Structures are given as C-alpha cells and as structure tokens.
Amino acid sequence: MEWDILGESATKRYTRNFYANVLANYYLPTKTxxxxxxxxxxxxxxxxxMLILVDSDDQPIGELxxxxxxxxxxxxxRAFSLFIINRKGQILLQKRxxxxxxxxxxxxxxxxxxxxVGESMIESVIRRSQQEIGIKVEAKFIYKFExxxxxxxxxxxxxxxxxxxxxxxxxxxxNTEEVSACRWISPSKLAKALVDNADHYTPWLKMEWENxxxxxxxxxxxx
Numbered sequence: 001m002e003w004d005i006l007g008e009s010a011t012k013r014y015t016r017n018f019y020a021n022v023l024a025n026y027y028l029p030t031k032t033x034x035x036x037x038x039x040x041x042x043x044x045x046x047x048x049x050m051l052i053l054v055d056s057d058d059q060p061i062g063e064l065x066x067x068x069x070x071x072x073x074x075x076x077x078r079a080f081s082l083f084i085i086n087r088k089g090q091i092l093l094q095k096r097x098x099x100x101x102x103x104x105x106x107x108x109x110x111x112x113x114x115x116x117v118g119e120s121m122i123e124s125v126i127r128r129s130q131q132e133i134g135i136k137v138e139a140k141f142i143y144k145f146e147x148x149x150x151x152x153x154x155x156x157x158x159x160x161x162x163x164x165x166x167x168x169x170x171x172x173x174x175n176t177e178e179v180s181a182c183r184w185i186s187p188s189k190l191a192k193a194l195v196d197n198a199d200h201y202t203p204w205l206k207m208e209w210e211n212x213x214x215x216x217x218x219x220x221x222x223x
Contacts, residue, residue, distance in 0.1 A: 038173045044131040045178070047101070051077040051114050054160050056146055063117055070102060074148055074158030077114060080125055081208055082139060082164045084110040089222040090184035092172060094133060096202070097180050102151045105180070108202040109209075112161075125164050133182065134173030137166035142216050149203040163208050165219045187213070187220060 047067035054076060055061055069075045084092040092110040096103055111132050115124035125139045142165055148158040172182045185193070191213065194206055212220060 041176045050117050054078050070155040074156035076158050079114045079159035079161045082111040085167050094179045095181040103202045106202050109205045132178045135170050139164040139166040142219050
C-alpha cells in the first residue's frame with residue numbers, strides 16, 4: 001500500500017478528498033427566508049384614517065378615526081384577516097412592525113387591516129395585501145366573527161372581522177413600515193407554535209386559526 005509523507009494512505013486520502021468535494025457541492029448552507037425576501041418602505045396608514053363602525057350584524061352605524069377606535073375597551077369596527085397559502089400548503093405569517101401601537105413585534109397571519117370608507121371588503125383585502133406584503137391575491141371569504149382583545153393599558157382591538165383565504169405562487173415583498181419579517185410555516189408547525197409560544201402571536205390569529213382548523217379545514221388545502 002502506498003503511503004504519503006504524513007502517514008496517510010492513497011486510498012484514505014482519496015476517500016477524504018472525495019467526500020470533501022461532495023459536501024462542498026451538495027450541502028451548501030440553506031438561505032434563510034430573510035435572505036431571499038425583498039423589502040420596500042411605504043407609509044400606507046396612519047392613526048387618523050377613518051374606520052367603519054358597525055353593529056354586531058355588520059351594519060354600518062358611523063365612522064371614527066383609528067386611534068379612537070382602539071382607545072380604552074375599543075369601539076366595534078369592520079376589519080378583515082387574510083391567510084395566504086403556497087403550493088406546499090404552507091401559511092405565510094408576518095411579524096408586525098415594532099412601531100405598531102397594538103401587538104407590535106408579534107407574529108400574525110398574512111395580512112390584517114380595515115376597509116376604508118366607501119371601499120368594499122374584497123377591495124380592501126386586495127389593496128392591503130399588495131401594500132403590506134407585495135402579493136396580489138384572489139381571496140375567498142370563509143367566515144366572519146366578532147372579538148375583542150386588550151393590549152395592556154395601550155388600547156384594545158374590537159372588531160367584526162371577515163376571514164379570507166388565498167393561494168399564491170409568489171414570494172412576499174414586505175413593507176417595513178408595516179412588517180418586520182415574514183415566514184412560511186406548515187399547518188402542523190403553526191398549531192404547535194401557538195401552544196408552545198402562544199405569547200409571541202396575536203390574539204386574533206389564535207382565534208382564527210382554531211376556527212379554520214376545526215371548521216374550515218378544506219379552505220387550508222393547497223390546490
């Protein structure tokens with residue numbers, strides 16, 4: 001058997017070099033989603049914008065600025081939540097920008113917001129999805145529910161919220177004024193995260209996900 005000056009056989013040296021080349025070519029570090037995502041910065045909302053006040057039957061009863069709607073125990077207003085699913089059946093989550101008054105820095109569903117006065121719900125879903133995460137959607141209405149949630153002494157959400165689901169092959173281009181990070185997650189991992197790290201997620205996401213998973217599971221299947 002041939003040995004080199006370091007005491008390594010030719011066979012051992014060949015094997016070592018072979019596997020080094022394999023690892024170099026096939027086991028490159030995987031990029032995180034943050035590396036792959038493009039961002040933008042655009043102011044698309046403010047505390048003075050007018051929201052649509054509604055009763056529990058979703059009938060308009062007035063208008064009030066967003067800041068006032070979120071004061072104290074909150075004033076019931078019209079809103080939506082959107083869940084975007086990719087071809088793998090993964091759900092897009094966004095981490096809310098830290099400067100958000102309510103639940104800033106928390107993980108939430110793909111997009112959530114309010115229709116403007118004179119704007120239909122589906123128009124607001126399409127507009128806001130493009131503004132926040134850069135994805136144009138064809139969203140499907142799933143269900144509607146009323147909820148309230150208090151964020152310490154800062155304020156509260158009190159919404160009559162319409163929940164939508166959409167599918168996409170696109171990657172997000174998130175707006176840093178509204179969103180600080182995005183990630184795709186499987187339904188099973190999301191369900192586990194909402195138990196193991198519940199305090200990291202918005203209350204409406206937890207309520208909506210439970211309802212979607214138990215009563216509307218077909219809507220979460222990728223086509």
